Amino acid sequence: MATRRRFLVTLSALAGITLAGGARAQASAERETLLRQITGGAAVRSGRVTFDTPELADNGHAVPVRIAVDSPMTVADHVRSITVIAERNPRPIVAKFTLGAYSGRAQVVTRIRLADNQEVLALVQMSDGSYWMGGARVVVTELACLEGG
Amino acid sequence: MLARIEVPRQARRGDIILLRIAIRHPMETGYRPDNFGRRIPKNVINNLVCRYNGVEIFRAEMGSGMAANPLLQFHAVAEASGEFVFEWVDDSGQRGTERAMLEVQPG
Numbered sequence: 539m540a541t542r543r544r545f546l547v548t549l550s551a552l553a554g555i556t557l558a559g560g561a562r563a564q565a566s567a568e569r570e571t572l573l574r575q576i577t578g579g580a581a582v583r584s585g586r587v588t589f590d591t592p593e594l595a596d597n598g599h600a601v602p603v604r605i606a607v608d609s610p611m612t613v614a615d616h617v618r619s620i621t622v623i624a625e626r627n628p629r630p631i632v633a634k635f636t637l638g639a640y641s642g643r644a645q646v647v648t649r650i651r652l653a654d655n656q657e658v659l660a661l662v663q664m665s666d667g668s669y670w671m672g673g674a675r676v677v678v679t680e681l682a683c684l685e686g687g
Numbered sequence: 688m689l690a691r692i693e694v695p696r697q698a699r700r701g702d703i704i705l706l707r708i709a710i711r712h713p714m715e716t717g718y719r720p721d722n723f724g725r726r727i728p729k730n731v732i733n734n735l736v737c738r739y740n741g742v743e744i745f746r747a748e749m750g751s752g753m754a755a756n757p758l759l760q761f762h763a764v765a766e767a768s769g770e771f772v773f774e775w776v777d778d779s780g781q782r783g784t785e786r787a788m789l790e791v792q793p794g
Contacts, residue, residue, distance in 0.1 A: 588782035632752030642703035
């Protein structure tokens with residue numbers, strides 16, 4: 539039963555990906571606008587950011603996430619902030635975490651809500667002002683927001 | 688607000704220690720109806736700060752995308768014996784505080 543359910547979920551996710559193909563261009567424009575709000579237009583590079591989350595989340599009300607950034611966390615070179623973004627949530631900016639050299643390790647663990655299957659993102663600002671981004675795709679079987687939870 | 692924090696009691700100078708906090712809070716999104724179909728207003732813990740001997744070492748600005756009963760886990764470098772203070776506030780203005788002492792031995 540569990541296997542069948544998993545199969546159906548995977549199947550519907552694949553269908554979703556195919557249908558989403560046409561909307562991709564629009565989605566990327568929306569993403570750009572959202573990122574610009576945070577970065578003020580600065581370039582965003584991909585890399586240095588690891589976003590760990592289950593690929594298949596049973597419960598969209600509490601999806602465990604771990605964001606880790608490749609940084610020495612010294613006074614000269616550290617992570618200043620991590621912004622967690624879920625574009626298909628009604629309010630895409632989930633949280634902003636502020637860290638510093640005193641953190642020692644650039645890693646935050648928390649639980650977020652996801653209103654839909656989506657690629658969740660972490661936008662990281664380093665102490666030199668540069669922005670880096672990483673993400674992970676999550677398929678949610680029970681969505682937050684829509685089901686009264 | 689009921690909360691639980693985890694701060695190690697002891698560490699050696701220079702150790703990276705793990706800090707955890709879990710707070711009991713519904714983190715109301717503002718989209719959920721009550722039993723009469725009326726919208727329950729948004730009420731989330733929007734800000735949490737952790738200070739170590741008075742110095743802010745971590746801040747979380749949060750929205751309705753955070754899960755109910757928020758859990759946060761982060762790190763700090765043990766520098767000197769002292770106090771960790773966690774403070775937070777929700778949209779309704781309700782505040783909470785938790786404190787713990789850390790004893791740091793020379794590395």
